[in-house]
Amino acid sequence: MENKSTDKSKQKKRLRGLNLSLVIMTVVPFIVVGLFLGIFMTRNFKKIILREISEDLKHTALIVKYTLDFAYEGDLEPVGNGHVAIVKGEKVLSGDYSLIDSIKEDTGTEVTIFYENTRVVTTILNRDENRMIGTTISDVVVDRVIKNNKDAFYDNISIDKKSYCGYYMPIHNADGVNVGMIAILKPLDVVNKKIADEMRGLMIVLFMGLVLMAFISFRYANRLIARIHKIQVFIVKISNGDFRVRLDERVFHKKDEISDIGRSAEKMQSSLRKLIELDALTEINNRRFGDKMLEEAHARLVGKGEKFSVALADIDFFKKVNDTYGHQCGDLVLKEMAAIFRKHMLGKGFVARWGGEEFLMVFEDADMETAYKTMLKIVDEIRAKEITFNDQTLSVTITCGMAEGSEQNVNMIVREADDKLYKGKQNGRNQIVM
Numbered sequence: 001m002e003n004k005s006t007d008k009s010k011q012k013k014r015l016r017g018l019n020l021s022l023v024i025m026t027v028v029p030f031i032v033v034g035l036f037l038g039i040f041m042t043r044n045f046k047k048i049i050l051r052e053i054s055e056d057l058k059h060t061a062l063i064v065k066y067t068l069d070f071a072y073e074g075d076l077e078p079v080g081n082g083h084v085a086i087v088k089g090e091k092v093l094s095g096d097y098s099l100i101d102s103i104k105e106d107t108g109t110e111v112t113i114f115y116e117n118t119r120v121v122t123t124i125l126n127r128d129e130n131r132m133i134g135t136t137i138s139d140v141v142v143d144r145v146i147k148n149n150k151d152a153f154y155d156n157i158s159i160d161k162k163s164y165c166g167y168y169m170p171i172h173n174a175d176g177v178n179v180g181m182i183a184i185l186k187p188l189d190v191v192n193k194k195i196a197d198e199m200r201g202l203m204i205v206l207f208m209g210l211v212l213m214a215f216i217s218f219r220y221a222n223r224l225i226a227r228i229h230k231i232q233v234f235i236v237k238i239s240n241g242d243f244r245v246r247l248d249e250r251v252f253h254k255k256d257e258i259s260d261i262g263r264s265a266e267k268m269q270s271s272l273r274k275l276i277e278l279d280a281l282t283e284i285n286n287r288r289f290g291d292k293m294l295e296e297a298h299a300r301l302v303g304k305g306e307k308f309s310v311a312l313a314d315i316d317f318f319k320k321v322n323d324t325y326g327h328q329c330g331d332l333v334l335k336e337m338a339a340i341f342r343k344h345m346l347g348k349g350f351v352a353r354w355g356g357e358e359f360l361m362v363f364e365d366a367d368m369e370t371a372y373k374t375m376l377k378i379v380d381e382i383r384a385k386e387i388t389f390n391d392q393t394l395s396v397t398i399t400c401g402m403a404e405g406s407e408q409n410v411n412m413i414v415r416e417a418d419d420k421l422y423k424g425k426q427n428g429r430n431q432i433v434m
Contacts, residue, residue, distance in 0.1 A: 049195045054153040057167035057184040060107050064182050075173035086120045110185040117142045126160050145170050146178045163188035227251050227258050243273040279353040282338035290352025290360050298410045308405035309371035311361040312417040316397045316429040318357040329389040344378045368404040397430035
């Protein structure tokens with residue numbers, strides 16, 4: 001009992017180890033893939049959002065440009081020295097912030113009009129809450145936008161220690177000369193919040209998808225483990241001498257490698273059973289296994305009161321058959337007798353080749369009278385059986401001794417049946433002795 005408990009404990013540990021290995025093999029790849037997907041999607045999604053923001057800022061810059069051109073005809077020119085004050089046509093823009101403030105309120109962006117590299121009108125406030133009039137922008141932006149006459153978008157601009165995304169658009173006078181820029185800025189924290197909000201929903205969907213896939217894979221892996229475990233239990237029972245155990249049909253519900261392993265295990269069981277339990281010639285139980293099953297029937301009688309009866313049969317004049325027709329014919333007779341015994345014992349008990357031409361039959365859950373009726377049918381069929389060998393026909397008979405199972409030693413029960421068989425032989429053979 002202690003060894004069995006130890007074996008079961010070891011099996012459980014091995015099964016837990018296999019479970020853990022499959023969990024790692026199933027879940028870890030999804031975690032890794034999820035991380036890579038998350039990083040990849042974050043980067044690409046950020047680019048998409050920034051592209052959308054760039055288009056929005058460009059659209060706002062165009063609104064400012066067209067509004068200025070529509071409201072005030074003329075060129076953008078400086079007033080006085082230092083380029084701090086400018087006019088457009090006859091309209092002095094410096095100090096008039098109504099237009100850009102309303103755009104800021106509507107769009108949530110910072111609006112600046114540059115003359116060359118200097119801010120002359122802006123909504124941007126410094127740390128003292130003053131507009132950053134007269135401050136300049138870097139030469140890199142000036143070179144790209146004014147000198148090269150190109151729009152520019154930057155996703156990380158620092159102004160007075162504040163970060164922005166910004167779109168810069170050149171301003172042309174009537175002669176086509178670039179004299180300044182319109183800058184539309186959006187605070188980077190607002191941009192990042194938008195990216196985070198958009199990504200949150202996407203990441204939740206990604207996470208749920210990965211969890212679902214991991215769950216499905218985990219369930220599938222668990223089913224594989226369960227099937228492997230059933231094969232393991234099957235093989236352990238075979239190794240313990242149980243050659244009648246059946247492999248759970250759920251092992252074969254899919255045609256895969258595990259199903260193939262299950263079928264190989266069944267073939268191994270069949271081969272071992274033939275080697276260990278069955279008589280090689282007649283393919284019925286051999287004496288070794290017959291002894292074991294007789295002991296089990298006796299134990300059930302002692303423990304549960306289940307009746308059984310024993311019959312020991314011998315083929316009459318079998319030596320004469322061998323001497324007259326040859327051993328090949330004798331082997332054929334043994335096979336034919338075994339087939340008849342097997343047919344009549346099906347569902348009633350079992351039959352074993354006891355030695356040479358002797359056969360033992362154990363009738364389970366049957367008293368002597370019930371067993372005797374079956375033996376009569378067997379004897380009658382054997383009497384009527386014609387066996388053909390090399391164009392010759394022969395018949396045989398059997399003599400049988402019977403004993404009813406009791407609590408006495410099994411060997412004594414078989415001895416009683418053997419004594420009655422001997423008595424039948426002495427009294428002319430071809431009979432049943434009870």
